[in-house]
Amino acid sequence: MATTAALNTLRAGPDENGHFGIFGGRYVAETLMPLILDVEKSWGAAKADLNFWTELRWYHKHYIGRPSPLYFASRLTEYFGGAKLYFKRDELNHTGAHKINNVMGQALLARRMGKTKIIAETGAGQHGVATATACALFDMECEVFMGAEDVVRQKPNVDRMRLLGAKVHPVTSGSATLKDAMNEALRYWVSKAETHFYIIGTVAGPHPYPQMVRDFQCVIGEETREQLHEAEGRLPDSLVACIGGGSNAMGLFHPFLDDSSVKLYGVEAAGHGIDSGAHAASLAGGRPGVLHGNRTYLLQDDDGQITEAHSISAGLDYPGIGPEHSWLFESGRVNYVSATDTQALEAFALCSRKEGIIPALEPSHALAFVSTIIGDLPKDHLVVMNLCGRGDKDLEAVLPRLEKMDLL
Amino acid sequence: MSGYDANRLAALFGRLTEENRGGLGIFITAGDPDPDTSLAILKALPGAGADMIEFGMPFSDPMADGPSIQASSQRALKSGASLARTIEMVRAFRVSDQTTPVILMGYYNPIYTHGVQRFLADAIEAGADGLIIVDLPPEEDADLCLPAVEAGLPFIRLATPTTNDARIPAVLSNTSGFIYYVSITGITGTVAVPTDMVRTAVARLKKHTTLPVAVGFGISSREQAAAVARVADAAIVGSAVVNTIAANLDTEGQAGAGTVAAVVALIKDLAAGVLSARA
The missing domain is CATH 3.40.50.1100 (Rossmann fold)
Structure with a gap:
């Protein structure tokens, strides 16, 4: 990452061998x-x-339907009573996700x-x-x-x-x-x-x-920057996205990596809770290793055997994470946090009722985290959350759970 | 006496040249189906006719292996296999056998977790003769290959049908012992070895190196072993061996009196094929 340091940017990686610091590479x-x-x-x-x-x-433009709207979620903003919440509506893309x-x-x-x-x-x-x-x-x-x-x-x-x-x-x-x-x-x-x-x-x-x-997903962050400038005349204060492998988050974050005023939150899936061991939070509960062609944080046992991840969300149920996230984690630029299955289900129901948008379980994790911080943030604080997929696919799995939780 | 002997691999290929025959390499997974049976099989291999042993270090996600070796790894892990135990088994084997080369074969993550320097020291001390790490191409030599070369443990490279002439120099760099030619574009144990193409491929490699060339992937019968041993310095058999282990377990997946004997019978048959190849 010598180039990165020289140019004083966090956006220059990877190096010519595909390394983000010690992460990435070609282990095939x-x-x-x-x-x-x-x-x-x-x-x-x-x-x-x-x-x-x-x-x-x-x-x-003509097939996917981009740019996806940047939508001010006024009802949720009012409900939380803190910062302004915007959704980047990538669930409106053709096929329903980023x-x-x-x-x-x-x-x-x-x-x-x-x-x-x-x-x-x-x-x-x-x-x-x-x-x-x-x-x-x-x-x-x-x-x-x-x-x-x-x-x-x-x-x-x-x-x-x-x-x-x-x-x-x-x-x-x-x-x-x-x-x-x-x-x-x-x-x-x-x-x-x-x-x-x-x-x-x-x-x-x-x-x-x-x-x-990442380069293909950066359209999310580039549009967000432009659209928020149009709506508010300035940069966001916080960006939030869920993370399995982490492509929607990289796409949202990357164009803002060098804007140090913008706080970045990546939300991993905590499953039944990080302490339970049944989760998919590679950064919170894993350590560096090599799998699927790259060095990155992985869920693994003491012998280096990969362990099973758990999340209610099939899209986050992966024991690894993209190598650039591992690098951003160690460098401290992105805050990596987590939300449990139950928190995600509550957010799933909340978003449906308050905004008339049925989110996928994956971004429901992002919203669950948003709900834990947004109420305490000042009213002029701008939060953009990537609503990276729609929830139609999840109904069968979610409805019985919501009934049990008395949320239907 | 246990410990690393730099001459074991060289001595083997020297002996094979003198005897004008190809060698037989046998792959088993360490700890498959359980620690005791696996050690018994390991110790029985040389007597049955194995010239060299590829000793698989079990991994949860063996991405270059077919269903047979995947299942073999799973059996081993379920019965408590680990990298430390694999190295212990090499040490136990060396007590009674100081001549048969043992090559540790597997994936990088358990080694990375164990610690590269500690792993190299342990493997050398136990009496391993080389490493074959499937997911470490020349592009990632800094991780383990260069430290292994530095420590004096051969890092044996895989060459494949997709390794074009432009890549051969990279594949042949920083390597010693022998070259492992993967005979098929695919995973282990799924497609039969194309013996005609192997002849051409071995000849192509030999233009670039004086190292012996062993051939594996897709060799399961006595006839195939013989055909490969005719054109290469050694034939390596893996999936057929672990399949024999799997076929000789009881309904609970436990080894019985016949498990080791069945493997020995298979190796004897393969060895007879290899011995007859250039007769």
């Missing part, structure tokens, strides 16, 4: 190395090509590289649906790896993927969730190395994925 089998180098080279060329961005922006921002970028890159077969992993199914969508649009073959447990708890998304023409592979190995889906997608990629492009859904994996996915 030799079979994959030539492919990853190829992706890196092609991404470097695409990134410098104005035509690539012009085309991507066209899809942003995932499509990244997928359209990578699909265009795959097409540019002449690849017509796509693989992806998915947890909540949002990334799988987004990938299946882009593949339908671009006439590409699509195979999605999804933990067998997630196939059950996110059935509507499985149906959508199938309708869009994708083949869904349920993964039964390990804990049968996102981690295992990623293992299986990597194994499959090794066997199809020459023909397939792997669209990773978050800011993790081997270099250049953490950087590339």
Whole structure:
């Protein structure tokens, strides 16, 4: 990170080998190395090509529906009685989450590289649906790896993927969730190395994925900056986003990393509580290790075996986190906090009733954290929370729980 | 006497050249299906005809392995395997065998967690002869490869069908002992070894190095072992061995009197194939 220090910016990473400080890198089998180098080279060329961005922006506007609104949540603001709360409405994107921002970028890159077969992993199914969508649009073959447990708890998304023409592979190995889906997608990629492009859904994996996915998601933060300037004439005071792998958070935070007045909060999933051991908070409850191609904070035992994460949210149920988050955690620039399953469920119900917006369980974690600080913040304080997905997919899992909690 | 002997690998390949035959490398996972049975299998391997042992360090997320070795790792972890115990088993093996090379094979995270310097010291002291770490390509040499070279423990590199000519120099740098050629573009134990292509690939590697070339992934039968041993310096068999362990457990997943014997019978058959290869 010598360059970073020299330029006095937090936005210059990673270095040429994909490292954010000690995090990141390319910890993959030799079979994959030539492919990853190829992706890196092609991404470097695409990134410098104005035509690539012009085309991507066209899809942003006409297909995804960007810019997504920056919405003043007046009823919740009134309810909390403190700072002003804005939602960045990425749940209004085509396919219902921020995932499509990244997928359209990578699909265009795959097409540019002449690849017509796509693989992806998915947890909540949002990334799988987004990938299946882009593949339908671009006439590409699509195979999605999804933990067998997630196939059950996110059935509507499985149906959508199938309708869009994708083949869904349920993964039964390990804990049968996102981690295992990623293992299986990597194994499959090794066997199809020459023909397939792997669209990773978050800011993790081997270099250049953490950087590339972040760059595609930065549209969230760039729009937020512009829209809030229009609405309030200034920068936000606090930004809040939930974190599984951390792509929606990186996309929101990255354009603001050098604005030191802006407080950044990343909200991990605390499951049944950090002390219970049943959670998905890699930073709060893990330590650095190497998995899925990068060095980052991981949930693991004393022997370095990866342990199972737990969260009610399938999209956050991952024992790792993007390497840039690990770096921002150690540097102290971002505050990483957490919210439990129960807190997220309460926020899910609250947002539905107060704003008429049914949020996904993932951003419900972000809102749960917001609810713990916003009441004590001054009224002229501006909080922007990324509402990164909509909750339709979660109803089956959430409704029985809300009934039990007497919130229905 | 236990401990590291820099000459074990060199001595083996020297002997194989003298005898004009390819060697047989056998992969087992340390602690599969339980610590005692695994140690019994390990000790029985040389007598059954294994020239070299690839000793798998179990990992929860073996991303380059197929279902057989995944299951093998799971069995080992369930019965209490750990990196420290794996090293203990190497030490126990060295009490009775000072000639058969033992290569520790696995993934980086348990080593990173154990501590690189401590791991190298422990592995050398126990009598390991080299390392094969699947998720450490040349790009990440600073982590473990360079410290291993510094400590004098060979870091054995994997070359694959996707390793193009441009990458061969990187793959051959900082390595010693032998080159492990992965015969298929895929994971372990899923596709049969394409022996014609292996001949070409070994010849291509030999143009760039004087190191022996061992070939693995996809070798499960006596015939395949023989075909590979004809063109390479050694054939390595893994999934077929752990499958034999799995097939000889009772309904509770426990090893019985026949488990070790079944593995020994398989190794004898594979060894006969390798011995006949250049006859």
